[in-house]
Amino acid sequence: MAEPLEPGRIVTGGAPGETARDAVLARIRAVAVPPPAAIPRDYLTSLSPDVDILERFAERVADYRALVHRATSGNLAATVAEALKGRGARSLVIPAGLPADWLIGLGPGIERQSDDPPLTYGQLDAIDAVITGCAVAIAETGTIVLDAGPGQGRRALSLLPDRHVCVVRAEQVVGEVAEALARLDPHRPLTWISGPSATSDIELDRVEGVHGPRNLDVVIVG
Amino acid sequence: MSGSPAGREPLPTFAGTPPFPEAARTALADEQLRRNLRHATTTIRTKRGRAVAERPDWEALRLAGAAIKDDVIARWPELLTQLEANVTAAGGIVHWARDGAEANAIVAGIVRAAGATEVVKVKSMTTQEIELNEALAREGIEAWETDLAELIVQLGRDLPSHILVPAIHRNRDEIRDIFRAEMGAAGRPAPADLSNEPRELAEAARLHLREKFLRAKVAISGANFAIAETGTVMVVESEGNGRMCLTLPETLVTVMGIEKLLPTWRDLEVFLQLLPRSSTAERMNPYTSMWTGVTPGDGPQAFHLVLLDNGRTDVLLDEVGRQALRCIKCSACLNVCPVYERVGGRAYGSPYPGPIGAILTPQLRGIARHPVDEQTASLPYASSLCGACFEVCPVRIDIPEVLIQLRTQVVRQHGWRARTFGEEPVAMRALSTAFANPGRLDLAERVAGGAGRVVGRRGRIGRLPLPGLLGAWFRRRDLPAPARTSFRRWWRSRSSRGES
Numbered sequence: 001m002a003e004p005l006e007p008g009r010i011v012t013g014g015a016p017g018e019t020a021r022d023a024v025l026a027r028i029r030a031v032a033v034p035p036p037a038a039i040p041r042d043y044l045t046s047l048s049p050d051v052d053i054l055e056r057f058a059e060r061v062a063d064y065r066a067l068v069h070r071a072t073s074g075n076l077a078a079t080v081a082e083a084l085k086g087r088g089a090r091s092l093v094i095p096a097g098l099p100a101d102w103l104i105g106l107g108p109g110i111e112r113q114s115d116d117p118p119l120t121y122g123q124l125d126a127i128d129a130v131i132t133g134c135a136v137a138i139a140e141t142g143t144i145v146l147d148a149g150p151g152q153g154r155r156a157l158s159l160l161p162d163r164h165v166c167v168v169r170a171e172q173v174v175g176e177v178a179e180a181l182a183r184l185d186p187h188r189p190l191t192w193i194s195g196p197s198a199t200s201d202i203e204l205d206r207v208e209g210v211h212g213p214r215n216l217d218v219v220i221v222g
Numbered sequence: 223m224s225g226s227p228a229g230r231e232p233l234p235t236f237a238g239t240p241p242f243p244e245a246a247r248t249a250l251a252d253e254q255l256r257r258n259l260r261h262a263t264t265t266i267r268t269k270r271g272r273a274v275a276e277r278p279d280w281e282a283l284r285l286a287g288a289a290i291k292d293d294v295i296a297r298w299p300e301l302l303t304q305l306e307a308n309v310t311a312a313g314g315i316v317h318w319a320r321d322g323a324e325a326n327a328i329v330a331g332i333v334r335a336a337g338a339t340e341v342v343k344v345k346s347m348t349t350q351e352i353e354l355n356e357a358l359a360r361e362g363i364e365a366w367e368t369d370l371a372e373l374i375v376q377l378g379r380d381l382p383s384h385i386l387v388p389a390i391h392r393n394r395d396e397i398r399d400i401f402r403a404e405m406g407a408a409g410r411p412a413p414a415d416l417s418n419e420p421r422e423l424a425e426a427a428r429l430h431l432r433e434k435f436l437r438a439k440v441a442i443s444g445a446n447f448a449i450a451e452t453g454t455v456m457v458v459e460s461e462g463n464g465r466m467c468l469t470l471p472e473t474l475v476t477v478m479g480i481e482k483l484l485p486t487w488r489d490l491e492v493f494l495q496l497l498p499r500s501s502t503a504e505r506m507n508p509y510t511s512m513w514t515g516v517t518p519g520d521g522p523q524a525f526h527l528v529l530l531d532n533g534r535t536d537v538l539l540d541e542v543g544r545q546a547l548r549c550i551k552c553s554a555c556l557n558v559c560p561v562y563e564r565v566g567g568r569a570y571g572s573p574y575p576g577p578i579g580a581i582l583t584p585q586l587r588g589i590a591r592h593p594v595d596e597q598t599a600s601l602p603y604a605s606s607l608c609g610a611c612f613e614v615c616p617v618r619i620d621i622p623e624v625l626i627q628l629r630t631q632v633v634r635q636h637g638w639r640a641r642t643f644g645e646e647p648v649a650m651r652a653l654s655t656a657f658a659n660p661g662r663l664d665l666a667e668r669v670a671g672g673a674g675r676v677v678g679r680r681g682r683i684g685r686l687p688l689p690g691l692l693g694a695w696f697r698r699r700d701l702p703a704p705a706r707t708s709f710r711r712w713w714r715s716r717s718s719r720g721e722s
């Protein structure tokens with residue numbers, strides 16, 4: 001790998017020997033800015049107890065034009081197989097640590113590939129679909145969050161294949177963004193996904209699917 | 223010849239944009255631009271209204287957002303050095319840049335050291351501000367924009383016109399023509415039978431850019447937020463090109479304005495509500511990526527964070543104006559601005575258009591320390607002070623208040639125009655009251671006209687669609703009016719279409 005540049009070594013103007021870092025910090029310190037009296041946090045951090053959280057999650061995910069499947073632990077494997085078949089997937093990449101029983105419903109028509117040892121990006125790009133779990137899901141915003149943990153794999157796995165099936169267990173679903181943040185570890189790479197990739201750049205016409213997976217299936221278990 | 227993408231003429235920049243009134247006149251004459259803008263701003267405005275109405279705690283979120291951002295600049299050195307320490311501890315390398323030239327040199331150095339001659343980029347206004355692409359081109363490095371709209375702008379050798387939808391001035395036929403004519407020279411060509419269907423155009427962009435993502439060694443991004451407490455940096459996006467840039471290349475360089483800080487991880491519970499609902503008017507944008515330094519075996523193995531000042535510390539100098547540092551670049555203020563809706567983004571002469579551009583650009587260019595050029599000095603007048611921008615701003619920036627403050631500075635610094643500008647705040651206030659109640663516009667026009675400036679002859683722009691001082695600018699220069707609707711009629715139809 002290339003040698004990184006030493007931070008703060010390029011100097012244009014300023015006192016001799018003064019780094020950009022010193023200069024910027026000195027400029028800020030020259031002005032005393034009073035802090036706000038307090039930070040009011042009177043916003044909502046959880047959903048009202050009357051809300052059926054799974055119902056809300058399913059509805060909000062569907063609003064993004066992702067496909068939502070409700071399953072029980074009994075028919076999860078069949079639901080996963082159905083979802084993949086419905087999207088016409090012929091090959092599937094499986095992250096390390098994915099529960100093997102999620103896949104027992106798959107027929108011989110789907111070629112399975114493990115990411116251990118890691119596939120190249122070119123290989124991943126040629127695979128139709130990926131199946132993952134998630135770290136947490138948010139009902140209010142219809143969001144799933146991946147943290148590259150077991151059953152999710154590195155970030156490229158859920159990015160290059162065009163179809164993503166994500167299995168969400170009921171106990172992973174929280175009501176609000178605040179609750180999700182409290183459960184997440186910021187030191188892991190996090191990907192928040194709310195529906196399939198989309199653009200409205202052409203005359204504001206919404207098109208689902210530019211670079212990320214164009215098809216998102218969310219299977220809610222429980 | 224510089225090595226601009228596709229190796230032809232250099233890309234256009236905002237440098238040399240004429241003062242706002244002249245640039246606005248050109249834009250006003252462009253019917254398609256105005257039609258597209260009206261459609262865009264009306265649609266997004268209405269959607270945003272719904273997304274915001276869904277949160278009973280919206281006002282509480284705004285108050286929290288404003289206070290958190292004020293806390294950032296009150297503790298700026300402490301938080302910046304905390305961020306630096308945490309990014310470094312997580313395996314990232316932090317650079318500081320006083321200005322654009324420094325930042326560009328740092329980035330070019332990193333790209334060269336990585337042995338790359340091209341980079342992929344995810345939309346970043348900060349790198350537009352410092353004209354990074356042009357600087358890289360001078361070093362023989364090609365920078366490819368990967369956002370669909372930015373790709374359209376780049377291939378069309380054009381300038382962006384809106385923060386959120388930068389290619390909104392282009393219609394589908396033009397986009398098809400640009401793709402057909404230009405993609406081949408830049409990489410994978412568009413299919414010969416490409417139609418003007420948005421779905422097909424998006425597919426062409428997907429294939430064209432996928433090739434670039436898979437071979438790129440270096441990516442350059444901006445950042446929406448960075449968390450001092452954890453060293454986490456994040457990018458909020460829709461298309462997935464951000465994820466591609468942040469995941470696939472070996473080296474990632476993030477150029478971040480030093481105001482993009484948040485103190486704590488928890489603060490995201492506020493900003494991940496405020497930003498998507500204000501920006502794309504969604505409950506949540508399709509993708510948000512967060513990373514802390516480098517993760518072995520996952521994503522870029524070299525991460526550089528460039529902390530950019532470039533005038534931000536000058537913004538600090540003005541007690542009133544410094545609230546502009548709260549801005550999270552959501553573009554909500556653009557979509558409600560009657561002036562922006564008429565003239566579009568490019569008339570503002572910087573990557574920051576609309577109301578936020580009118581207050582941020584002059585301050586970034588040092589208006590608090592020294593006189594600024596005429597184009598910059600004209601920006602605080604690109605407003606009717608109607609107040610709609612403040613109402614929608616998720617971090618409660620009182621844009622009209624800052625505009626008035628900046629106008630005062632312009633008057634103080636430039637003896638010139640003092641006659642035109644001097645009494646203006648009074649006239650403008652009268653007009654802004656009238657905006658809230660269009661029935662009173664007659665009176666306001668008389669008041670303003672009595673001050674000898676706003677009302678022009680029939681058929682002259684001073685009378686016609688642009689409110690206030692902007693109108694006076696036109697009249698002063700005695701330009702023919704480009705549009706025939708009366709301002710009031712236009713305002714009424716706009717208000718009834720919009721969210722309120």
Ligand code: SF4
Nearest residue numbers: 549550552553555615
């Ligand atoms: S000024 Fe406020 S409304 Fe305008 S872009 Fe910035 S945060 Fe958004």
